[in-house]
Amino acid sequence: xxxxxxxxxxxxxxxxxxxxxxxxxxxxxxxxxxxxxxxxxxxxxxxxxxxxxxxxxxxxxxxxxxxxxxxxxxxxxxxxxxxxxxxxxxxxxxxxxxxxxxxxxxxxxxxxxxxxxxxxxxxxxxxxxxxxxxxxxxxxxxxxxxxxxxxxxxxxxxxxxxxxxxxxxxxxxxxxxxxxxxxxxxxxxxxxxxxxxxxxxxxxxxxxxxxxxxxxxxxxxxxxxxxxxxxxxxxxxxxxxxxxxxxxxxxxxxxxxxxx
Amino acid sequence: xxxxxxxxxxxxxxxxxxxxxxxxxxxxxxxxxxxxxxxxxxxxxxxxxxxxxxxxxxxxxxxxxxxxxxxxxxxxxxxxxxxxxxxxxxxxxxxxxxxxxxxxxxxxxxxxxxxxxxxxxxxxxxxxxxxxxxxxxxxxxxxxxxxxxxxxxxxxxxxxxxxxxxxxxxxxxxxxxxxxxxxxxxxxxxxxxxxxxxxxxxxxxxxxxxxxxxxxxxxxxxxxxxxxxxxxxxxxxxxxxxxxxxxxxxxxxxxxxxxxxxxxxxxxxxxxxxxxxxxxxxxxxxxxxxxxxxxxxxxxxxxxxxxxxxxxxxxxxxxxxxxxxxxxxxxxxxxxxxxxxxxxxxxxxxxxxxxxxxxxxxxxxxxxxxxx
Numbered sequence: 306x307x308x309x310x311x312x313x314x315x316x317x318x319x320x321x322x323x324x325x326x327x328x329x330x331x332x333x334x335x336x337x338x339x340x341x342x343x344x345x346x347x348x349x350x351x352x353x354x355x356x357x358x359x360x361x362x363x364x365x366x367x368x369x370x371x372x373x374x375x376x377x378x379x380x381x382x383x384x385x386x387x388x389x390x391x392x393x394x395x396x397x398x399x400x401x402x403x404x405x406x407x408x409x410x411x412x413x414x415x416x417x418x419x420x421x422x423x424x425x426x427x428x429x430x431x432x433x434x435x436x437x438x439x440x441x442x443x444x445x446x447x448x449x450x451x452x453x454x455x456x457x458x459x460x461x462x463x464x465x466x467x468x469x470x471x472x473x474x475x476x477x478x479x480x481x482x483x484x485x486x487x488x489x490x491x492x493x494x495x496x497x498x499x500x501x502x503x504x505x506x507x508x509x510x511x512x513x514x515x516x517x518x519x520x521x522x523x524x525x526x527x528x529x530x531x532x533x534x535x536x537x538x539x540x541x542x543x544x545x546x547x548x549x550x551x552x553x554x555x556x557x558x559x560x561x562x563x564x565x
Numbered sequence: 566x567x568x569x570x571x572x573x574x575x576x577x578x579x580x581x582x583x584x585x586x587x588x589x590x591x592x593x594x595x596x597x598x599x600x601x602x603x604x605x606x607x608x609x610x611x612x613x614x615x616x617x618x619x620x621x622x623x624x625x626x627x628x629x630x631x632x633x634x635x636x637x638x639x640x641x642x643x644x645x646x647x648x649x650x651x652x653x654x655x656x657x658x659x660x661x662x663x664x665x666x667x668x669x670x671x672x673x674x675x676x677x678x679x680x681x682x683x684x685x686x687x688x689x690x691x692x693x694x695x696x697x698x699x700x701x702x703x704x705x706x707x708x709x710x711x712x713x714x715x716x717x718x719x720x721x722x723x724x725x726x727x728x729x730x731x732x733x734x735x736x737x738x739x740x741x742x743x744x745x746x747x748x749x750x751x752x753x754x755x756x757x758x759x760x761x762x763x764x765x766x767x768x769x770x771x772x773x774x775x776x777x778x779x780x781x782x783x784x785x786x787x788x789x790x791x792x793x794x795x796x797x798x799x800x801x802x803x804x805x806x807x808x809x810x811x812x813x814x815x816x817x818x819x820x821x822x823x824x825x826x827x828x829x830x831x832x833x834x835x836x837x838x839x840x841x842x843x844x845x846x847x848x849x850x851x852x853x854x855x856x857x858x859x860x861x862x863x864x865x866x867x868x869x870x871x872x873x874x875x876x877x878x879x880x881x882x883x884x885x886x887x888x889x890x891x892x893x894x895x896x897x898x899x900x901x902x903x904x905x906x907x908x909x910x911x912x913x914x915x916x917x918x919x920x921x922x923x924x925x926x927x928x929x930x931x932x933x934x935x936x937x
Contacts (some may be wrong), residue, residue: 345896352896431900538899556894 307335307371307397310363315389315409316525316545323522323543323551324353325377327515332426333373335397339365339549343430351515352431352538352554361548363392374426383419397423429460433554438532438540440467440507444487444499446523446543449531452485453520457513459483462558466508467533476513496527507533509557510531516541519553613727613822617655621825621862622731626755629715629726635722638664641687642760643806646773647700647814649745652868653839653846654822656728658749659814660756661806662765663689664720669873670910684769685795689805690720699802700815712816715809723809724759725817726752730865737867755790757772761789769793770809773800797918825863837861841870856880898926 311317327346331353334341342355359365387393387408394407407418452474456463460478461547467473471488490498522543523529532540538554545551640662647655667686674680681753691697694714696707703711715721728748736743743751753772760767770789774781774796782796797803801811822839840845850871853861856879864871925931 349895349897352900429902431897431902433900538896554896554899556896556899559894 306366306368306399308364308366309335309340309359310365310392310394312363312392313389314384314387314391314393316548317337317393318384318387318389319522319525319546320355320545320551321377321381321384323525324355325381325554326518326521327351327353328377330374330426331378332428333375335367335371335373337367337370344428345431346515346533348511350556351518352433354554355549356551357549365371371397371399371401373397373401373404374402374424374428375421376424379421383421386417386419394512417559426504436534436537437504437531439504439534440532441502441530442467442472442499442533443501443528444472444531446520446526446529448487448497448499449529450520450523452487453513453516456483456485458518461513462510463513463516464510465531465533465539466506467503468506469501469503471499472501492495499552507535509535509539511539511555511557515553515555519555522551522553524553544547591879604823610725610820611815614817614824615727617727617729617821618824618826621655622729624726624732626724626726626759628759628763629722631722631765632670632719634664634720636764636766638667638720639766640664640722641689641768641804641806642757642765642770642802643800643802643808643810644756644772645700645807645811645814646749646752646775647811648751648818648839649775650841650852651839651846652841652865652870653730653849653863654825655730655818656733656745656748656819657753657814657818658726658728658752658756659723659810659812659817660725660753660760661723661810661813662721662760662767663691663806663809664695665768684793686804687768689810691718691805697805697808697812699808700811702802703812705819708812708816708819711809711812715813721809722760722763723813724756724764725813726756727817727821728752729862731862734864734866748774749775750781750784754785757785757789757792767792769795771800771804771805772796773811774798828861841868850874851878854878 325344328344328502329347331344333344334343337359339356339358339361341357343352345352359367383406387406388410388434390411391408392411394409396405396407397403402423404423405418405420407416409416437519453463456474456476458478459476459480459482463474465474469489471486473484473486475482475484477483487499489501492498519541522541525545526543528544530540530542530565532542532546536557538556541553541555567682609627609629613625617623617625630884642660644658644660646656646658648654666688670683671681673688694711696703697711700708715723733745733748736748737745753775757767757770769791770785772781772785772794778796778798782794785792785794785796795804800807802808841847850860850864851874853864854874859875860871861878866872866875
């Protein structure tokens with residue numbers, strides 16, 4: 306038996322918004338420690354890792370591990386039926402082929418429930434090692450989303466250059482070049498601060514399209530954390546308040562010999 | 566009719582250099598020239614068509630016999646093409662050189678025209694052919710008539726290059742792609758070089774433009790610094806030699822289409838003009854598509870009319886190598902696949918983080934611990 310109750314259905318809506326354009330279907334692995342989702346997008350260029358801890362839920366019960374393969378379009382249809390401040394409960398039997406969503410309106414006058422058919426998805430799990438990154442940037446997620454949106458207009462890829470002073474995002478394309486420099490903030494405490502922990506300067510290039518899809522998660526959290534090291538995937542992490550995180554991994558583009 | 570032509574034919578292999586070496590074009594030339602008797606001009610071209618019919622995947626180039634006059638007196642040369650746009654059949658490039666009309670030139674000089682002005686639209690000795698005009702403006706019968714008259718003249722040289730639809734498709738799909746404009750330019754360059762090799766005295770070359778005029782002109786001038794060029798829009802109606810070249814090319818293309826033999830796998834065996842917007846052509850394409858082998862070799866697969874149909878009606882093809890070429894790296898290269906286990910896999914030891922060396926990925930080599 307699996308049952309998890311979340312105070313705010315809006316969180317679930319935002320999580321879905323953050324992954325539905327990268328993934329068409331995904332498996333939610335439920336254990337007694339919480340719910341995990343790990344999946345690569347269709348072209349296997351990026352990886353999404355979602356973690357929702359058990360203690361972040363209002364109530365959480367998971368007697369045996371269940372893997373729930375869901376079509377995210379169908380999940381979207383069901384989540385359209387609830388308001389952001391509804392209380393949502395997910396339920397599934399041990400070897401179930403359906404999952405039940407119960408939405409209770411905050412004034413308790415309306416209760417609706419929806420069953421969704423589950424799918425058996427054959428997914429491979431990738432082991433993600435703990436890594437010490439050469440550079441970790443924390444910045445407001447709205448700022449990150451804006452930089453990506455602005456620079457995506459220029460080219461297919463965006464270069465991140467991190468130094469002690471700040472991060473420079475740049476992109477070049479047919480219409481010209483765009484550069485955005487975000488400097489390290491002087492006041493570290495503020496919510497809008499940009500902080501950089503730097504072991505060594507890093508310059509990496511990534512596909513704008515994927516960064517744009519990651520930025521869709523900026524509704525989940527006010528802050529975003531970018532972790533980078535030479536020649537390894539970028540990690541874009543959004544914390545989901547008190548419950549977990551969603552992380553995106555994206556491999557850097559290989560630099561051409563002539564530097565283009 | 567008096568006959569004084571011999572055939573000169575060359576097979577060009579553009580697909581790969583090593584094939585070019587193996588398939589010795591010069592041997593073919595010698596053979597054909599050796600057996601050549603004096604023939605009517607039309608017969609020369611008919612023979613070229615037969616040669617093309619033997620292998621429709623290869624280009625064929627032919628020239629008419631070079632009369633002495635063209636080697637001593639200045640000739641004006643025109644270049645034009647036929648069948649650039651259609652989705653069916655070969656594209657044919659024509660070159661036409663005619664000796665200048667000295668009487669007409671001196672008459673014009675007497676009238677006070679400057680030499681530069683005369684060169685703009687030079688009088689040549691084909692002005693006697695009244696109906697000669699841009700091939701698009703005269704009907705098929707007139708074109709054939711005009712073309713037949715070329716045979717009677719002893720002060721002109723002409724040549725055509727039949728570019729196979731297979732070659733056109735192959736060049737636009739091969740790894741180092743050659744655009745249709747470039748194919749056109751190369752054909753023109755080859756034909757000009759052909760005339761130079763035959764010792765023709767060239768006064769000026771008039772070319773109907775393909776792509777930007779100025780660039781094309783600069784390209785030709787750089788390749789042939791000793792020649793004068795005029796690359797122009799609608800040159801086929803402005804300059805007689807270009808009109809004549811367009812007639813040669815058009816007649817050749819029409820013949821090639823008419824004589825096209827279709828394999829047994831073709832359901833509909835009419836080609837007509839081959840334009841993608843033409844109903845007969847549309848029907849032809851729809852009827853002759855094979856889900857695996859695609860179209861017969863008359864079709865230029867690279868044309869969007871054809872490639873769209875292939876995309877829709879034929880079996881989908883997955884090009885795995887192309888995906889490897891993409892500049893974006895797969896994320897799975899960086900992480901180790903975990904075996905599926907019942908218990909929590911969180912603490913599975915993982916150490917590999919660097920991407921696999923290219924040596925292995927290019928050869929599709931992976932590590933294995935089990936054989937079966």
